[in-house]
Amino acid sequence: MAAIESVMHEGRVFEPAASIVETAAVSGMPAYHALVAEAERDYEGFWGRLARTALDWQTPFTKVLDESRAPFYTWFEDGRLNASYNCLDRHVENGLGEKAALIFEADDGTVTRVSYRDLLARVSRLANALKARGVKTGDRVVIYMPMSVEGVVAMQACARIGATHSVVFGGFSSKSLNERIVDAGAVAVITADEQMRGGRALPLKSIVDEALAAGGTETVTSVIVYRRTGGDVHWDAARDLWLHELVATQSDVCAPEWVGAEHPLFILYTSGSTGKPKGVQHSTGGYLLWAQQTMQWTFDIKSEDVFWCTADIGWITGHTYICYGPTAAGATQVIFEGVPTYPDAGRFWKMIEQHRVTVFYTAPTAIRSLIKAADANPEVHPRRYDLSSLRVIGTVGEPINPAAWMWYHDEVGGGRCPIVDTFWQTETGGHVISPLPGATPLVPGSCTLPLPGILAAVVDETGQEVPNGQGGILVIKRPWPAMLRTVWRDPERFRKSYFPEELGGTLYLAGDGAVRDATTGNFTIMGRIDDVLNISGHRMGTMEIESALVSHPLVAEAAVVGRPDDTTGEAIVAFVVLKRTRPTGDEGRAIANELRAWVAKQIGPIAKPRDLRFGDNLPKTRSGKIMRRLLRGLAKGETAPQDTSTLENPAILEQLGEAL
Numbered sequence: 104m105a106a107i108e109s110v111m112h113e114g115r116v117f118e119p120a121a122s123i124v125e126t127a128a129v130s131g132m133p134a135y136h137a138l139v140a141e142a143e144r145d146y147e148g149f150w151g152r153l154a155r156t157a158l159d160w161q162t163p164f165t166k167v168l169d170e171s172r173a174p175f176y177t178w179f180e181d182g183r184l185n186a187s188y189n190c191l192d193r194h195v196e197n198g199l200g201e202k203a204a205l206i207f208e209a210d211d212g213t214v215t216r217v218s219y220r221d222l223l224a225r226v227s228r229l230a231n232a233l234k235a236r237g238v239k240t241g242d243r244v245v246i247y248m249p250m251s252v253e254g255v256v257a258m259q260a261c262a263r264i265g266a267t268h269s270v271v272f273g274g275f276s277s278k279s280l281n282e283r284i285v286d287a288g289a290v291a292v293i294t295a296d297e298q299m300r301g302g303r304a305l306p307l308k309s310i311v312d313e314a315l316a317a318g319g320t321e322t323v324t325s326v327i328v329y330r331r332t333g334g335d336v337h338w339d340a341a342r343d344l345w346l347h348e349l350v351a352t353q354s355d356v357c358a359p360e361w362v363g364a365e366h367p368l369f370i371l372y373t374s375g376s377t378g379k380p381k382g383v384q385h386s387t388g389g390y391l392l393w394a395q396q397t398m399q400w401t402f403d404i405k406s407e408d409v410f411w412c413t414a415d416i417g418w419i420t421g422h423t424y425i426c427y428g429p430t431a432a433g434a435t436q437v438i439f440e441g442v443p444t445y446p447d448a449g450r451f452w453k454m455i456e457q458h459r460v461t462v463f464y465t466a467p468t469a470i471r472s473l474i475k476a477a478d479a480n481p482e483v484h485p486r487r488y489d490l491s492s493l494r495v496i497g498t499v500g501e502p503i504n505p506a507a508w509m510w511y512h513d514e515v516g517g518g519r520c521p522i523v524d525t526f527w528q529t530e531t532g533g534h535v536i537s538p539l540p541g542a543t544p545l546v547p548g549s550c551t552l553p554l555p556g557i558l559a560a561v562v563d564e565t566g567q568e569v570p571n572g573q574g575g576i577l578v579i580k581r582p583w584p585a586m587l588r589t590v591w592r593d594p595e596r597f598r599k600s601y602f603p604e605e606l607g608g609t610l611y612l613a614g615d616g617a618v619r620d621a622t623t624g625n626f627t628i629m630g631r632i633d634d635v636l637n638i639s640g641h642r643m644g645t646m647e648i649e650s651a652l653v654s655h656p657l658v659a660e661a662a663v664v665g666r667p668d669d670t671t672g673e674a675i676v677a678f679v680v681l682k683r684t685r686p687t688g689d690e691g692r693a694i695a696n697e698l699r700a701w702v703a704k705q706i707g708p709i710a711k712p713r714d715l716r717f718g719d720n721l722p723k724t725r726s727g728k729i730m731r732r733l734l735r736g737l738a739k740g741e742t743a744p745q746d747t748s749t750l751e752n753p754a755i756l757e758q759l760g761e762a763l
């Protein structure tokens with residue numbers, strides 16, 4: 104709560120410098136207000152104009168928005184286009200063939216440049232190879248790849264032939280990968296032998312092997328393997344293919360498959376408040392429009408910019424602001440294989456200096472850990488590097504505390520770069536609330552104002568708007584082109600999760616709490632209101648971790664909550680009841696370590712509980728409901744819990760409060 108308080112009383116305001124306002128795509132607040140007014144006056148006309156301007160359509164659309172099957176909205180439905188054509192071909196056709204599309208820096212510092220022409224050729228070869236393997240429009244392809252040129256090529260190749268990709272982050276376990284392959288009904292998996300992170304080789308192919316051995320994956324007939332390290336891999340000749348061999352014989356010309364605007368470009372699994380991750384399904388036209396438009400509005404991207412988003416393609420940020428947005432905008436971007444702390448914590452600053460990065464986009468968690476590192480070692484302080492190329496800097500994934508914001512602003516941005524604190528979600532496709540660098544006055548810790556066309560509001564539990572200054576539930580009142588279309592194979596879950604009846608059934612529920620400032624209208628996000636945790640900007644469902652824990656033979660019951668953490672935003676704390684007597688001391692620590700490793704194996708290392716406590720039971724109400732509020736207090740180290748009068752078994756709190 105302390106962090107939220109300090110945000111709410113934040114008084115500092117940073118107006119954009121005149122030099123930035125002058126050249127910005129949205130120049131000054133009147134220009135922002137004009138766009139907002141245009142959307143209010145003629146919502147469909149506004150979106151139609153943007154879609155016609157930003158994208159190249161093979162067949163123009165005649166209708167912008169269809170609300171007849173709400174909340175299953177469709178946009179630009181009779182228009183036809185291809186995402187890969189819009190990201191690659193049209194730039195080559197416009198004379199940008201030799202422009203660098205990707206500047207790839209490997210973990211060991213090796214740099215590879217790929218021009219738009221090269222990228223198109225590589226995408227086309229893989230697209231042809233996929234077709235040769237029988238992959239068709241509408242088929243699903245799972246991509247389990249490291250950050251690499253090949254990862255982007257794989258996504259674009261799917262888009263080129265109209266195959267729907269589902270990228271699974273390389274840190275997820277074989278079990279998570281298996282569940283996603285099964286749910287998506289994938290026909291192919293594209294992976295690598297291994298990935299390099301911080302000087303270490305980590306397996307990928309062997310995890311795919313395990314995932315496919317676990318069953319339910321009979322749909323998969325091809326596993327295409329990019330050779331990254333040359334490490335040993337098991338080979339199944341019936342199904343495994345080396346990527347370099349497969350593309351060697353393919354033509355570098357592949358006609359794009361024109362698809363309807365609503366054609367699913369990708370599915371991306373994300374955590375919800377129940378155990379099973381949701382397959383968030385995105386469209387082609389509406390999604391791509393927003394990926395490109397927000398590059399222009401939020402990042403003010405210009406033809407001479409060098410953009411760098413430090414995310415991984417396994418997350419939505421890597422989809423929208425690596426694979427699709429920068430390429431649709433025809434920009435040059437840096438992509439990075441490694442980690443921010445290898446070979447030392449000056450890596451980001453060194454790369455910005457070396458590649459003359461102008462627009463830099465990272466997560467608050469990375470900023471906070473680099474602040475700590477710079478405090479401990481002046482050698483890796485951003486001041487030691489020439490960061491004068493930077494023009495706009497951004498953050499995403501979680502609230503940024505004002506102290507970290509100020510450091511980012513002063514030490515990284517040199518006091519001259521606007522910070523765009525971009526609020527959005529896997530489901531929103533692209534930014535929904537964010538400053539515009541040449542217009543919006545910045546307030547540290549606030550994501551400021553909705554982008555033009557996004558009708559964000561704060562409501563109470565009945566869906567009524569609350570007055571500014573009062574906290575409530577963040578919603579979006581009208582559909583927008585980049586919103587998710589459905590939950591893959593689960594339309595009912597889509598409706599229930601995002602358009603709940605309690606709010607009237609027409610408001611998009613983001614799942615976050617928010618408050619609007621009474622004078623500026625600025626939004627401040629107050630964190631998730633559901634059972635979703637945010638660990639280093641990554642979403643984790645408490646139920647997912649709980650089900651992983653109870654699947655261990657020793658565990659009878661488990662409850663997972665978040666605890667505020669200085670670096671990772673939130674840390675996972677698990678309260679566990681074993682089927683045997685409550686362990687303490689060394690034995691307790693040993694079992695706790697075993698359970699942590701178990702969760703890592705079940706879901707992935709990001710889901711490992713930081714802290715584990717054992718009790719003979721969990722605190723429950725007389726009706727048997729676990730009192731998470733009390734557990735959150737215990738996780739924070741509160742000794743005198745709040746009201747425990749409804750608690751069936753108050754004595755249990757003492758046990759659970761004990762650290763191991």
Ligand code: WT7
Pocket residue numbers: 373419420498499500501502503524525526527528529530550613614615628630631637640641642
């Ligand atoms: C959740 C979405 C969107 C890409 C990365 C995360 C939190 C995201 C911000 C921000 C405060 C933020 C919200 C949101 N979040 N950006 N700028 N300020 N909170 O995507 O995994 O779908 O998570 O991340 O809680 O609901 P995601």
